[in-house]
Structures are given as C-alpha cells and as structure tokens.
Amino acid sequence: MSSSSPSPFHHQLTPIESFSVSSDWLSRELSRAQSSLEQVQTALAQRRGRHYSQDDHQGDNADDSSHHDRNDDAFSSPRDRILKLQSLSNQIDCLSIAAGYIDALKKSSNDSSSSSDPIAPYSLQHLVNLESELGILLQSYNGSEDHIGAADADADASSCSSREFQYIQEEIRKRQNHIQRHIRARAVLTLRKVFQKFAYPSSNAMEYILSQMNRTTKSDQHDNDDESSDVHASFQTLKRIDVQLLAKELARPLVQRVQHHFLKSETVPKDKILKVPHLLFAYLRQVLPYMAPIVMELECEVYFYRMVHDVIQHVMFQRGFYEKISGANIVTLTNLIQDILKYDDYTSKLVRRECWADMPTLVDRLICHNSKLLDGWIRMERTFAISALDRTACKKDGCDAIVSTAEVFYSLVHSHRCKMSFFKQVPKCKIQFFQQVILGSCMHYLNLLHRRATALRSAMDKSTIYDLSVNSAQWIILIQCTEQAAETLQEQDDGIDENERSGNKNIQQQLFSLSESFQKFSVAMVEECAQRLVDLLMERSTFSSFLMTAGHLLSHGSGGGVSFDGMEDVCMILSVWSDDAADDSEERLAIKDGILEKVCRFIQEQLLEIVFDESLFMVADGCKNFSEVVFGLLRVLNGRRQRDCGKLDNVCAFMSQVEKFREPLYVLLGKESHQELDYLELEEDGTLYSELENMLQGKGFSCMNVEDAISLVNRIRK
Numbered sequence: 001m002s003s004s005s006p007s008p009f010h011h012q013l014t015p016i017e018s019f020s021v022s023s024d025w026l027s028r029e030l031s032r033a034q035s036s037l038e039q040v041q042t043a044l045a046q047r048r049g050r051h052y053s054q055d056d057h058q059g060d061n062a063d064d065s066s067h068h069d070r071n072d073d074a075f076s077s078p079r080d081r082i083l084k085l086q087s088l089s090n091q092i093d094c095l096s097i098a099a100g101y102i103d104a105l106k107k108s109s110n111d112s113s114s115s116s117d118p119i120a121p122y123s124l125q126h127l128v129n130l131e132s133e134l135g136i137l138l139q140s141y142n143g144s145e146d147h148i149g150a151a152d153a154d155a156d157a158s159s160c161s162s163r164e165f166q167y168i169q170e171e172i173r174k175r176q177n178h179i180q181r182h183i184r185a186r187a188v189l190t191l192r193k194v195f196q197k198f199a200y201p202s203s204n205a206m207e208y209i210l211s212q213m214n215r216t217t218k219s220d221q222h223d224n225d226d227e228s229s230d231v232h233a234s235f236q237t238l239k240r241i242d243v244q245l246l247a248k249e250l251a252r253p254l255v256q257r258v259q260h261h262f263l264k265s266e267t268v269p270k271d272k273i274l275k276v277p278h279l280l281f282a283y284l285r286q287v288l289p290y291m292a293p294i295v296m297e298l299e300c301e302v303y304f305y306r307m308v309h310d311v312i313q314h315v316m317f318q319r320g321f322y323e324k325i326s327g328a329n330i331v332t333l334t335n336l337i338q339d340i341l342k343y344d345d346y347t348s349k350l351v352r353r354e355c356w357a358d359m360p361t362l363v364d365r366l367i368c369h370n371s372k373l374l375d376g377w378i379r380m381e382r383t384f385a386i387s388a389l390d391r392t393a394c395k396k397d398g399c400d401a402i403v404s405t406a407e408v409f410y411s412l413v414h415s416h417r418c419k420m421s422f423f424k425q426v427p428k429c430k431i432q433f434f435q436q437v438i439l440g441s442c443m444h445y446l447n448l449l450h451r452r453a454t455a456l457r458s459a460m461d462k463s464t465i466y467d468l469s470v471n472s473a474q475w476i477i478l479i480q481c482t483e484q485a486a487e488t489l490q491e492q493d494d495g496i497d498e499n500e501r502s503g504n505k506n507i508q509q510q511l512f513s514l515s516e517s518f519q520k521f522s523v524a525m526v527e528e529c530a531q532r533l534v535d536l537l538m539e540r541s542t543f544s545s546f547l548m549t550a551g552h553l554l555s556h557g558s559g560g561g562v563s564f565d566g567m568e569d570v571c572m573i574l575s576v577w578s579d580d581a582a583d584d585s586e587e588r589l590a591i592k593d594g595i596l597e598k599v600c601r602f603i604q605e606q607l608l609e610i611v612f613d614e615s616l617f618m619v620a621d622g623c624k625n626f627s628e629v630v631f632g633l634l635r636v637l638n639g640r641r642q643r644d645c646g647k648l649d650n651v652c653a654f655m656s657q658v659e660k661f662r663e664p665l666y667v668l669l670g671k672e673s674h675q676e677l678d679y680l681e682l683e684e685d686g687t688l689y690s691e692l693e694n695m696l697q698g699k700g701f702s703c704m705n706v707e708d709a710i711s712l713v714n715r716i717r718k
Contacts, residue, residue: 247303557621
C-alpha cells in the first residue's frame with residue numbers, strides 16, 4: 001500500500017462537530033468497523049490460501065515470475081523474516097486496539113440504554129465510565145508504541161500497519177481528551193452549584209460533601225438522585241484527571257470572600273493597613289476548618305494551600321502593605337512574623353504528614369523574599385535567645401539557676417528547629433537562620449556552662465566540709481544538664497520524611513558536631529570534678545597522712561600510722577558524694593557514680609602501690625589494722641552502691657587472713673614453711689599454677705592473680 005492512498009481496509013471514524021453521541025451513531029460506527037474488520041480477515045485468509053497453494057505445487061511447472069517469488073520466499077534472509085514478523089505483530093496490535101475501541105463504545109452504549117441501570121444516557125457518570133474505559137485501553141497499549149516503526153522504513157507492510165495503529169490510537173486519545181474536557185466542564189458546574197447551594201465553606205457544606213465523597217458502592221450512588229451521583233463523580237473524577245483544577249475550585253469561594261472583605265469593601269480602612277495580615281489570618285483560621293477535611297480527603301493540599309497563599313500575597317500587595325512595612329517599627333515587624341509563623345504552624349496540622357515536605361509556606365513566600373524582614377527576624381531571634389539565657393542565668397543562684405537556664409535552652413532549641421522547618425524552597429535562608437540563630441544560641445549556652453564550671457571549681461577549692469554538699473550538687477546538676485543538651489541536639493525530627501531529612505543532611509551533621517562538643521565538655525567536667533575531689537582529700541584531710549604512714553603501719557602493726565578513728569574528715573568528705581539524696585534521678589546517680597569511680601580508682605592505685613612494694617615486709621597485725629582502715633573507707637565510699645574497688649577489697653581480705661592460706665599453699669607446692677616461694681618456678685609448672693589459680697577463685701579472690709598472692713605470702717610475717 002502506498003503512503004499516499006489509504007488502505008481499502010482502513011476504517012475511518014466519522015468526524016463529529018460536537019459531542020452528540022447517540023445510540024444510532026454508535027450502531028452505525030460499530031457496523032462500519034465490523035465490516036472493515038471482516039474485510040481485513042478475508043484478505044488475510046486469501047493470503048494464507050495463496051501461500052498454501054504455492055507450497056502444494058512446488059514440484060510443478062510455473063511461470064518465471066512465480067518461480068522467482070517462491071525462491072525469494074524459500075531463501076529470504078533473516079532480516080526479511082524479522083520484518084515480516086514485525087509487520088504481522090503490528091497488524092495484530094492494530095486489529096486488537098480497534099476491537100477494544102469498539103468494545104468500549106459498545107459497553108458504554110449498552111450501559112446507557114440499559115433499563116435496569118438508572119444512569120442517564122448523557123449523565124456525568126456515563127461520560128466518566130466511557131473515559132475510564134478508553135483510558136484503560138490506551139494504558140494497555142502504551143508499550144506498543146515502543147516497537148511500532150522499529151522495522152526498516154522500506155518495509156511497506158510494517159509501515160502501513162504502524163500508521164493504522166497510530167491513527168486508531170490517536171483517534172482514541174482525541175476522543176478521551178474531548179470527553180475529559182466535557183467532564184471538567186460538567187464537574188466544575190456541578191461543584192459550583194453545590195457550593196452555592198450549601199454556602200461553602202460552611203459546616204453544612206462540609207458534612208454534605210464528605211458524605212457524598214464517602215459513597216463507595218454503586219448501591220449508595222443509586223439510592224439518591226442524579227445530582228448526588230454527579231457530585232460524587234465530579235469529585236472523584238477531577239481528583240483523578242485534574243487535581244489542580246479540583247484544588248482551584250475548592251479554593252475559589254474562599255478567594256472570592258477574601259477579595260470581597262479585604263479588597264472590594266471597606267472592612268479594613270486605609271489607616272489600619274498594618275493590621276491586614278493579622279485580620280486576614282484570623283479570618284482564615286475561622287474558615288479553613290470547614291475546608292481542610294475536604295481538601296485532605298481529596299489529597300490536594302499542596303495545590304490548595306498554594307492558591308490560598310497566592311491570595312494572601314495578592315491582598316497584601318494590593319493594599320500597599322509592603323510600602324507601609326518598610327518604615328514600620330520593630331514591634332510591628334515582630335507581630336507580623338509571629339502571625340506568619342502561627343499561620344504556618346496551624347496549617348501544618350491540617351495536612352497529611354506525607355505531603356508536608358511539599359507543602360508551601362508563607363515563610364518562604366513573605367519572609368525569605370524580603371531581606372529586611374528576614375534579617376530583622378534572624379536578628380531578633382538571636383538577640384532574644386541570648387538575652388533569655390543570660391537573664392535566667394543571672395536571675396537565680398545555685399542549682400535553680402542551672403536547671404532554669406537549661407530548660408530555657410531546651411525550649412529555645414525546640415522552637416528554633418520548628419521555625420527552621422518552615423523554610424522549604426529557599427535553602428540559603430534556612431542555612432542563614434541555622435548558623436546565626438541556632439549555632440549562635442548553642443555556643444552562648446556552652447560559654448555559660450563553662451563559666452559556671454569555672455566558678456564551681458573555684459568554689460570547691462575554697463569550700464569547707466559544711467558547704468561541700470551544695471557544691472557537689474551543683475556539679476552533678478551542671479553535668480546532667482550538659483548531657484541533656486547534647487541529647488537534645490541529636491534528636492531527629494519525626495515530623496519530616498526521608499527526602500526532607502536528606503536535604504537537611506549538612507545541618508544535621510553540624511548539630512551532631514555541636515552535640516559532640518557538649519558531650520566532650522561533660523566528660524571534661526566529670527574528670528575535673530573528680531580531680532578536685534582528689535585534691536581535696538590529699539590537701540585538706542588526713543588521707544595524705546595515712547598514705548605516708550601506711551607502710552609503717554603494715555610493717556610494725558598497732559601503734560604505727562593513722563587509725564580509722566583518726567580519718568573522720570576523710571569519711572565526711574566521701575560521704576558527701578556517696579550519700580544518695582531522695583530526689584536524685586537515675587541520670588544524677590549515674591553521674592555521681594562516674595565521679596566516685598574515678599576517686600575510688602585513685603585511692604586503689606595509691607594503696608595498692610604501697611602494698612605491692614617488694615621492699616616492704618609486713619606483719620599480720622599491721623595487715624589487719626591496714627585492712628580495717630581500708631574497709632572503713634570503702635564502706636563510706638560505696639554508700640548504698642557498689643564501686644569498682646574489687647582488687648583492693650580482695651587484697652585486704654587476703655592480707656587479713658593470710659595465715660589461713662599459707663599452710664594449704666605450702667602443702668600444695670610441696671615447700672617447707674621457712675622456704676620462700678618462687679613465682680617463676682611456679683609459672684613454669686602449668687599444672688600447679690592452674691590449681692593455685694582455681695584455689696584463689698574458689699575462695700572468692702577473683703580480682704587477684706597468682707603473682708599477687710605469692711608476693712603477699714612471701715612478705716607477710718607472723
């Protein structure tokens with residue numbers, strides 16, 4: 001078939017000037033299409049007959065042209081066969097889509113003429129059904145266009161079939177687009193009629209519209225009149241084919257009311273222009289509750305609120321608000337920004353969580369594009385945050401000041417992060433707000449903590465036993481507040497999705513880095529507090545005297561060194577830190593444990609260094625007195641909680657009852673009582689070493705090793 005003349009089997013639909021579909025027209029079109037389909041099938045049958053006839057007479061004589069054709073068929077190249085297969089595939093697709101098109105028209109025609117179905121022949125629901133059937137048909141053949149025309153341009157059969165397929169497909173698409181335009185017009189008129197009838201937006205309109213949208217079954221749709229059926233079809237179809245138009249129609253009554261009250265009428269006089277935003281937002285908060293459920297149900301929040309923001313910006317521009325605001329004072333600017341933030345926060349609760357990331361905000365629309373508003377807002381936020389922290393820190397003293405300042409900081413961080421979430425479409429403004437407001441307030445609070453820690457360190461150096469408890473409580477609370485500040489900065493916002501979180505990756509990394517700074521400062525304060533407590537024990541108590549005389553006590557027994565009764569000041573200092581207050585939380589107890597663990601480690605290192613001095617030979621009486629002093633210190637240090645002084649406790653227990661282990665130990669090793677034990681010799685004998693190790697474990701000395709036990713037995717005399 002040439003490219004200039006249409007195929008004799010090509011079916012062309014009768015063009016119509018207007019959408020006046022009737023049963024007679026459908027019958028005529030169906031008859032013509034079926035006739036064309038029968039002609040194509042007849043031609044294909046004849047072609048197959050000729051092919052079989054040629055196969056049956058391959059051995060007979062024929063003319064030269066027929067013989068040449070048979071040779072071409074028999075020895076055709078693979079490329080020719082592929083082209084023939086592609087041509088056949090295109091013809092099948094063409095026939096299939098044409099049959100589907102006729103079936104869709106027939107099905108729609110049967111539905112419209114069925115007496116048992118109440119859908120009117122030209123109702124909106126009928127058009128929706130027809131458009132849906134055509135859409136399904138086109139969708140099922142979307143992949144066909146990929147392989148149509150893949151054959152070589154010289155293959156006439158393939159090209160003709162492709163053109164036929166494309167013609168039918170384009171005809172279906174045009175028909176669907178025409179129906180969609182008609183549906184849009186019918187749906188818009190239906191919705192406007194309903195909006196006017198029920199005075200939308202209002203509570204009555206909201207209840208009626210929601211009830212119509214929730215009708216999901218055909219029985220529900222057929223129980224009411226045609227108008228109700230059209231309302232349901234209008235919402236559902238516009239939601240599917242043109243959600244932006246649906247959002248525009250939902251916002252249209254609101255836009256008209258806003259224009260009437262704030263532009264056309266004298267509701268707000270000219271001398272009150274600066275109050276326009278406040279009044280406009282107050283009006284929207286009264287109306288939006290009757291619209292938000294409908295918008296949310298139809299899932300068109302993004303387009304709807306974008307149109308609402310357009311009318312807000314239009315009203316402020318038309319009333320000359322931007323010219324007035326350029327010379328306004330700081331109070332007016334603050335009120336405007338607060339109104340915008342409150343509105344964005346209010347609308348964020350009226351939308352689905354999954355669409356919040358794409359929601360437009362008034363902060364982007366009104367503040368980010370006005371450098372004066374943006375710079376003034378950032379400056380006010382930073383100034384307020386710093387002044388609030390300073391004012392709270394200076395207003396109270398002691399623990400109350402630390403806790404109150406921390407609570408102010410937590411609330412500021414939460415507030416700043418909420419406000420920062422309203423920056424959606426202008427990333428540079430978001431980064432500017434973060435760096436100048438959030439980072440600025442965090443660094444200022446960290447400086448306040450450092451100053452407070454420095455003051456506590458100086459106060460601890462000058463403190464007495466009587467005011468040490470106050471100082472220790474402030475240390476613990478200060479460390480707790482610092483750790484909580486680090487946790488607050490690491491918190492993830494559950495109100496944003498993964499896309500928005502990935503966009504905030506740089507900001508989140510800086511928050512984590514800042515959180516690590518707070519955490520490191522907390523660790524440094526624990527170290528500093530423990531060191532100050534050790535200095536207090538060494539410089540202002542009898543603990544240093546005990547360390548200097550402990551060797552004499554161990555080597556000479558009673559009458560040498562400091563007894564436990566003479567260490568009351570040490571016990572008082574340790575009891576201040578070890579006693580648990582009734583209002584101590586788990587976090588504070590953990591901080592206190594961390595400090596006392598370091599103090600306990602220091603005491604253990606100092607005392608074990610004396611005990612395991614190989615040049616020191618001890619007596620049993622001295623070991624007993626030494627152990628009594630150590631046990632007393634550990635009781636005071638532990639309080640009601642167990643500290644990590646296991647080895648010191650094991651060593652003192654072993655020293656106080658070393659005679660009970662001496663004889664079994666010598667028997668096990670096969671030594672005389674006057675002989676000195678050799679650790680290296682014992683270590684070479686793996687069996688004896690294991691038996692001695694098991695004996696220590698069985699007696700409860702799990703923190704001691706064999707070398708420690710041998711050293712003590714050799715140096716302790718009766």
